[in-house]
Amino acid sequence: MISQSEQKINGVSFVASGEKVTAKNITPVVNLNANYAAVMPFGFSKNLQSPNINFNSDRQWFGERVDGVTQYITALHKSNIKTMLKPQIWVSRGEFTGKIKMTNDADWLTLEKTYTNFIMTYAKVAQDNNVAIYCIGTELELFVKNRPQYWLTLIQQVKEIYKGKLTYAANWDEYPKTSFWRELDYIGIDGYFPLSEAKTPKGSVLKRKWQKHKILMKKHSDSLGKKILFTEFGYRSVDYAAAKPWEVDYSKTSVNLQGQVIATQVLFDELWYENWFAGGFIWKWFIDYEKVGGIDNPRFTPQNKPAEETIRAFYKKNN
Numbered sequence: 001m002i003s004q005s006e007q008k009i010n011g012v013s014f015v016a017s018g019e020k021v022t023a024k025n026i027t028p029v030v031n032l033n034a035n036y037a038a039v040m041p042f043g044f045s046k047n048l049q050s051p052n053i054n055f056n057s058d059r060q061w062f063g064e065r066v067d068g069v070t071q072y073i074t075a076l077h078k079s080n081i082k083t084m085l086k087p088q089i090w091v092s093r094g095e096f097t098g099k100i101k102m103t104n105d106a107d108w109l110t111l112e113k114t115y116t117n118f119i120m121t122y123a124k125v126a127q128d129n130n131v132a133i134y135c136i137g138t139e140l141e142l143f144v145k146n147r148p149q150y151w152l153t154l155i156q157q158v159k160e161i162y163k164g165k166l167t168y169a170a171n172w173d174e175y176p177k178t179s180f181w182r183e184l185d186y187i188g189i190d191g192y193f194p195l196s197e198a199k200t201p202k203g204s205v206l207k208r209k210w211q212k213h214k215i216l217m218k219k220h221s222d223s224l225g226k227k228i229l230f231t232e233f234g235y236r237s238v239d240y241a242a243a244k245p246w247e248v249d250y251s252k253t254s255v256n257l258q259g260q261v262i263a264t265q266v267l268f269d270e271l272w273y274e275n276w277f278a279g280g281f282i283w284k285w286f287i288d289y290e291k292v293g294g295i296d297n298p299r300f301t302p303q304n305k306p307a308e309e310t311i312r313a314f315y316k317k318n319n
Contacts, residue, residue: 006227008272009279010315011036011084013232014072016063017287021072025287026079032308033315036132037076038084038231038281041069043118045091048099051110053089053118063287066125073129084133084281085126086169086231087118089140094248098141098171111143112150119154123162134162135231138169139190141177148179155183169231172246176220186229186278187220191267192246200259201242206266214270221276230271230280235263237305238298253298260307268314282311 012029014037029037042064043055055065062068073083089097102108119136126134136158137144144151158166167188170178175189195201195209217228235241237260238253245263271277283300286292293303302308 006278007035008277008318009036009229009281010034010319011038011279011281012285013038013040013086013281013283014076015284015286016040016042016061016068016072018061018063019287020062020068021075021287023075023079025289026075026081028289028303029076029081029285030079032312033319034081035315035319036082036084036279036281037285038086038135039063039069039072039076040086040088041065041122042088042090043115045089045100047092048095048101049103049107051102051107051114053111053114055087055118056121066121069122069125070129073125073131077130082132083129084135084167084231085122085131086135086138087122088138096139098139098174100140101142101146108147112147115143116154116157120157120161123158126164127162131162131164133165133167133186133229134158135167135169135188136184138231139171139174141171141174144168144174144178144180151180152183155180167229167231176216181220181224181226185226187217187224187226188229188231189217190246191230191233191280192244194244195242195263197240197243199239200256201262203262203266206242206263207270210266210270214274218274218276227276227278229278232283233267233280234283234300234302235260235307236298236300237302237307250298255296255298257295257306260302260305261310264302264307264310265314268310268318272314272318 043053165185167186169188172193239256241259242263293301
């Protein structure tokens, strides 16, 4: 059953870099009053029909590999930041991972083999480094839908190695269809729910629009006895930020700092006080704090923008 006494997860998605992290890189996370960081190694796929996941290669950035992930986790733990390890797939040209689907059984079996190697490699890293939460996949809707028995088997294999909390990061419209929540500890959702078509959304409108999503999430949580965890959440600092929050169309560059602040604050106010909600990880946080974000930046990061202060104040109050 759901425990109502757990501390909320006030997290950031800690983006991989080509460099080692130092205390200087982690101090801004501490200053944000965050208590968790998601560390995200990557595996790579050539296209949506490719069965091969390539990972832990010398061609990858340091922070995307086993050695880098281990160094990041160690450094974060030294600053009393707990971690979620969240290995993810990147498909060439940024195609949506939810559409990964093989065209024949042989390729499905190859994908299962290579994905298992990917996930089990990082399950051992998670166990060896006292990671609090391990996320077994991110936005893999068609893979999950077409191979349900594989996922049940994978979860059991992970549990043989890793003894912490488990989740899966389902897309905002995928989680009701995900079949294996009973085997995990959290219902993980990438919380990019569409809420408002307004150029700058009104807080009152966003609050009203959240209600239908909250009802469905609470129902799902109650039926499974599992808390909802936003494995990702956030808004770009652009016009229409709450219309399609998942969108990464960088041709849309009309900076709107207020919209990001309003949408972020309403999400906090509507969800963080619910006993069925565990918290979440803001998307996204870069290690080179002084060089990223800023008031002219139209991307997701809240760094060096008014939204950073919104997060800092809320995390402090709810830590």
